[in-house]
Amino acid sequence: MTKVKTQSLQKKGSDLAQSNRQLEILSNGIFKSGELPTFKDKISETSQFPLKAKKLEILQINVGYMCNQVCDHCHVDAGPDRKEIMTRETMRQCLDVIKNSGAHTLDLTGGAPEMNPDFRWFVEEAAKVGIKDFIVRSNLTIIRANKKYYDLPEFFKKHNVHVVSSMPHWTKGKTDKQRGDGVFAKSIKALQELNAVGYGMPGSALKLDLVYNPSGAFLPGDQAAMEKDFKKALMEDFGIEFHNLFAITNLPIARFLDFLIASENYEDYMYQLVEAYNPSAVTNVMCTNTLSISWDGYLFDCDFNQMLELPVNSKSKHISKFNEELLEGRNIVISQHCYGCTAGAGSSCQGVVA
Amino acid sequence: MSKTYYDPADLRKFGNITEWNEELGNKFFEYYGKVFEEGALTAREKSLIALAVAHTEQCPYCIDAYTKDGLQKGVTKEEMMEAIHVGAAIKSGATLVHGVQMMNKVNKLDG
Numbered sequence: 001m002t003k004v005k006t007q008s009l010q011k012k013g014s015d016l017a018q019s020n021r022q023l024e025i026l027s028n029g030i031f032k033s034g035e036l037p038t039f040k041d042k043i044s045e046t047s048q049f050p051l052k053a054k055k056l057e058i059l060q061i062n063v064g065y066m067c068n069q070v071c072d073h074c075h076v077d078a079g080p081d082r083k084e085i086m087t088r089e090t091m092r093q094c095l096d097v098i099k100n101s102g103a104h105t106l107d108l109t110g111g112a113p114e115m116n117p118d119f120r121w122f123v124e125e126a127a128k129v130g131i132k133d134f135i136v137r138s139n140l141t142i143i144r145a146n147k148k149y150y151d152l153p154e155f156f157k158k159h160n161v162h163v164v165s166s167m168p169h170w171t172k173g174k175t176d177k178q179r180g181d182g183v184f185a186k187s188i189k190a191l192q193e194l195n196a197v198g199y200g201m202p203g204s205a206l207k208l209d210l211v212y213n214p215s216g217a218f219l220p221g222d223q224a225a226m227e228k229d230f231k232k233a234l235m236e237d238f239g240i241e242f243h244n245l246f247a248i249t250n251l252p253i254a255r256f257l258d259f260l261i262a263s264e265n266y267e268d269y270m271y272q273l274v275e276a277y278n279p280s281a282v283t284n285v286m287c288t289n290t291l292s293i294s295w296d297g298y299l300f301d302c303d304f305n306q307m308l309e310l311p312v313n314s315k316s317k318h319i320s321k322f323n324e325e326l327l328e329g330r331n332i333v334i335s336q337h338c339y340g341c342t343a344g345a346g347s348s349c350q351g352v353v354a
Numbered sequence: 355m356s357k358t359y360y361d362p363a364d365l366r367k368f369g370n371i372t373e374w375n376e377e378l379g380n381k382f383f384e385y386y387g388k389v390f391e392e393g394a395l396t397a398r399e400k401s402l403i404a405l406a407v408a409h410t411e412q413c414p415y416c417i418d419a420y421t422k423d424g425l426q427k428g429v430t431k432e433e434m435m436e437a438i439h440v441g442a443a444i445k446s447g448a449t450l451v452h453g454v455q456m457m458n459k460v461n462k463l464d465g
Binding site: 169170171173174214215216218219220221222225226229230271275 | 366392396397398422425426427428430431
């Protein structure tokens with residue numbers, strides 16, 4: 001049975017809305033007792049501590065936590081009740097950085113980035129810079145949420161935006177369970193509309209990729225096999241085409257951590273992550289070539305660290321004081337949630353890494 | 355000492371069986387791993403077969419393991435339940451087909 005999802009942890013006044021409470025949980029229990037090794041100890045085994053930032057390749061900008069959905073697994077704790085929104089002023093500062101940095105990829109995320117009132121202005125301005133890969137992480141349902149968003153597929157096309165969208169399963173039951181009642185039908189319609197303007201079609205330069213993350217306390221399966229199953233089912237059932245599927249592991253923070261604890265799956269899940277630890281995934285983990293920028297302009301090693309309020313370990317902490325040289329080679333800030341990016345074939349916003 | 359015969363945490367210790375016989379243990383795990391690789395059957399199909407057999411064998415460790423494995427491979431709950439019915443049908447069929455033996459015996463002994 002699906003449920004109507006309405007409130008963020010923050011709105012509910014949950015303990016777990018606090019980042020320090022989440023970090024406390026991740027540091028205590030089985031990690032404090034030594035039953036499982038901390039992430040620091042684990043990467044030290046292969047002399048990979050401290051994890052260092054390499055050359056900046058990807059700028060991931062979170063333009064706000066507001067979202068039209070309240071998904072079970074959301075590491076942002078996003079929802080309609082979240083009011084943190086990037087201002088045009090901060091966007092201007094981001095544009096200066098985009099123009100001058102060596103990053104080849106710009107990745108806009110949220111919440112639903114389209115809900116930021118300056119989203120279109122920002123996309124238009126950023127597209128002028130001519131960055132190689134310009135990603136917008138769209139939750140799909142936003143395209144069908146309100147008339148003012150109906151033209152988004154055309155807008156994305158006009159600015160040659162690379163659309164990356166979440167899709168937890170090719171069936172209604174599993175999708176709506178995770179993302180809320182009615183999400184599957186709206187997502188299918190949105191995908192068909194994206195296809196109609198050329199997104200995701202074989203050979204099309206209009207890139208449409210899907211993100212799969214598990215609906216519960218288990219790790220994602222093999223990315224290539226999942227992509228095959230998704231492609232077959234979406235084509236046979238709805239005539240939908242897309243390019244690549246990225247399989248992403250749920251990290252034990254925010255609402256997913258809340259779910260793990262409430263369902264008594266936390267310890268078992270952490271065991272799964274630690275047992276699936278893959279040292280070769282550490283080499284290419286996304287924090288080493290990515291910088292995450294929050295709605296208020298602060299810099300983080302990744303979007304997960306942003307949500308845990310773990311700022312970069314550098315003197316350059318804000319977009320207004322951005323200094324690529326200072327940031328390169330910085331020590332990445334880690335905790336036990338990092339096991340989520342090094343399990344199995346690894347996990348990043350672009351899928352597997354190993 | 356555990357007060358129950360089965361402890362879910364024991365599943366994580368499965369690999370420890372190699373400690374008391376490394377050669378045979380390793381051979382088993384090598385074989386096991388090979389069996390579940392993608393072959394003429396997909397890894398997904400093998401996972402569903404394993405789930406059905408886990409039920410007919412009534413192995414709680416295997417049921418836990420292959421339910422999770424199925425979820426990881428995108429198997430739906432409807433597919434899982436159908437697979438278990440296949441196992442159950444074979445199990446009950448295997449019982450009932452012996453009814454023919456009983457009938458043969460009755461016919462022989464009692465006309």
